[in-house]
Amino acid sequence: MQRIKVKASTNYEVVIGKDLLNKIGVEIRKIAEPCKVGIITDNKVAGKYLETVKNSLEKEGFTTYNFVFKNGEKSKTVETFIKIQNFLAENEFSRKDILLALGGGVVGDLTGFCASTYMRGIRYVQAPTTLLAGIDSSVGGKTAIDLKAGKNLVGTFYQPIKVVFDIKTLDSLPEKEYLNGLGEGVKYAIMDGGEIYELVKDGLSHANLEKFCALCVKSKKAVVEKDEKEGGYRKILNLGHTFAHAIEKLSDYTIPHGRCVAMGLKIIADVSLKQGWLSTAESILVEKLLKNNGLMTPSPFEKKDMIEVMRRDKKVSGDKITIVSIAKIGKCEFKEIKLDQLKKYLR
Ligand SMILES: NC(=O)c1ccc[n+]([C@@H]2O[C@H](COP(=O)([O-])OP(=O)(O)OC[C@H]3O[C@@H](n4cnc5c(N)ncnc54)[C@H](O)[C@@H]3O)[C@@H](O)[C@H]2O)c1
Ligand SMILES: [Zn+2]
Structure with a gap:
């Protein structure tokens, strides 16, 4: 397992290793009191890893909620963004709570953007499940959604409070x-x-x-x-x-x-x-x-x-x-x- 410290406007740790998703609750508990965690993910990733993540968080005293959207870049839109904001408001998320991006770069960019804007900013954790997200998009705090006119046209710089990259998830990733x-x-x-x-x-x-x-x-x-x-x-x-x-x-x-x-x-x-x-x-x-x-x-x-x-x-x-x-x-x-x-x- 590797722990890398990033010093930016928020200082945070990137944890990389095998079988980390079933310890993600412990990892988040190290930096946060029990609170609500809104797990944002896509349908493909949810089918494989959502239960593990939920169980791990609940074991550590967190209350979990999940929002699942259709996989793929076509979901990285204003429409999904608004749905997530409504989901957070309806479940009475406050600034004490946390979002968790479970998935590839699409989930990460979208969740980061939601976290940076909901109530002017709540904390979020990145749990990348693609190689691209694990080595690139989950680190550095660029968040974004797409417009019809082009990709990533709306976004913010907003750092996560932790990145937990379980490389075991790459076992299910298609070769492409x-x-x-x-x-x-x-x-x-x-x-x-x-x-x-x-x-x-x-x-x-x-x-x-x-x-x-x-x-x-x-x-x-x-x-x-x-x-x-x-x-x-x-x-x-x-x-x-x-x-x-x-x-x-x-x-x-x-x-x-x-x-x-x-x-x-x-x-x-x-x-x-x-x-x-x-x-x-x-x-x-x-x-x-x-x-x-x-x-x-x-x-x-x-x-x-x-x-x-x-x-x-x-x-x-x-x-x-x-x-x-x-x-x-x-x-x-x-x-x-x-x-x-x-x-x-x-x-
Ligand atoms: N923020 C940044 O700095 C930054 C940098 C590079 C790219 N990006 C963005 O990242 C996005 C691309 O990310 P991506 O390539 O991860 O795409 P993605 O999130 O769409 O994931 C690719 C596909 O793999 C599936 N998947 C994810 N994890 C899986 C797993 N473990 N097993 C099986 N299937 C799995 C997803 O459901 C999806 O169908 C783009 O929107 C791009 O703009 C952002
Ligand atoms: Zn790139």
């Missing part, structure tokens, strides 16, 4: 969802190099999963502690994301985010190589890293279409865009590049 999370995971390996890179370079083994997740969280923690509200430096986490967002949009969000990040990482490695920012030897290492983890799928879209989407990106100023480039495994830097130049490099 696992690879989705791994796309973000290899991003951390490229950013940090060192131990985390060594763990995944030949393909991540199950035996190293806990260590790997802890290193990803440590990597994100370090960035969040420097720049919690994304004034500048936190944008380094956008490595591969400028292209990923374009691919996601062109696919009408049918290709999972993490897979798009993996495609984006390959593109930024190619661009960095062609610009002379990255050596041939290091670009081969990036390619091998993606290949060995089953993440070497090229973008299915035309370069002109990708550039058109990128022109509307908020990182564009005039004819230039700021991107996170790869200097080598373990070193990434912000660089400005002309969109026309970028177009030449895309295949």
